[in-house]
Amino acid sequence: MGHDQQDTHKDYWSRDEQYRTPFYPNTMVQDRFFHILRFQHFKNNEAPSNRDDPEYDGLWKIRKIFDNLNNKFCELYNPSECLAVDEVIVLFKGRVIFRQYIPKKHKRFGIKVYKLCDFLGYTYDMTVYLGKQRQLATEEITLTHGIVLQLIRRVEGLGHKIYMDNYFSSPALFDDLLDRKINKCGTIHNDRRGMPQEIWPKSIKLKKGDIVRRVKRHLSVVRWKDKRDVYVLMNMHPPPLEGNFRDESGHAVKPHVIEDYNAHMGFVDKSDRLVNSYGIARRTWKWTKKLFSHLLDMTILNAYLLHKSCGGKMTHKKFR
Known part of the structure; x- marks a missing residue:
């Protein structure tokens, strides 16, 4: 479906001449596909705690698969010397407590994801913005300061060079990163x-x-x-x-x-552009499904970049 963009999932099984594609009905019956999609869950639908609890995790419905992917991204790849920290927006207009509205962005409504990427566009680490109460912020450490420290925790002491925009930069953060041997x-x-x-x-x-x-x-x-x-x-x-x-x-x-x-600040934008080039995400009111689709596209892209870094010659489209 990432290579054949339709407006809705039902259009893939449509018999109208304009939409008809034999591949989809020959592979799976429409009702079976929607039945599987309906029950696509990643954790029991019982909140572990009250939202007013400081320990409440807004990402609990998809936390396990998010952390597993994040750990694998770091385990299987050694990033380049130069890295960039930036944010991307996963377009979503449904209801979720940490949805963002940024009028100056092309995607004004959505879920904000902070990424650490290298020159290939490989996502080495990431975190989702869940609100000020869930970030690593104290009186001494600001919100953006804590986000950067969370993203670079796996490259401390290795002499990497980090590029960031004015949303994150501060003299206090730069002093802290220097102590961690990061330029x-x-x-x-x-x-x-x-x-x-x-x-x-x-x-x-x-x-x-x-x-x-x-x-x-x-x-x-x-x-x-x-x-x-x-x-x-x-x-x-x-x-x-x-x-x-x-x-x-x-x-x-x-x-x-x-x-x-x-020359180096556009690594995260490059990653987001490649992720969305063959995106499988469709309109849905479930934020877990929308975020999971984005994670799946990102995982395929990272796998392709691993293939490319090992001398592979396939294109992104052919690899998918």
């Missing part, structure tokens, strides 16, 4: 706690191509002006020279750190 680079909001106030827009007005930098021990923050101000926090690149840098056409010249960030 990092990411865009950052200029008003994050620990950022130098003297490079904020109110104090310095930059022209196109201007670069301003500040260095504190191992951390460097760069403010670069193109069409708008871009702030980058890093500890694995030498800070660029200050000044105004434009080419003969008057375009701002990108610092090396910006080019490096752009």
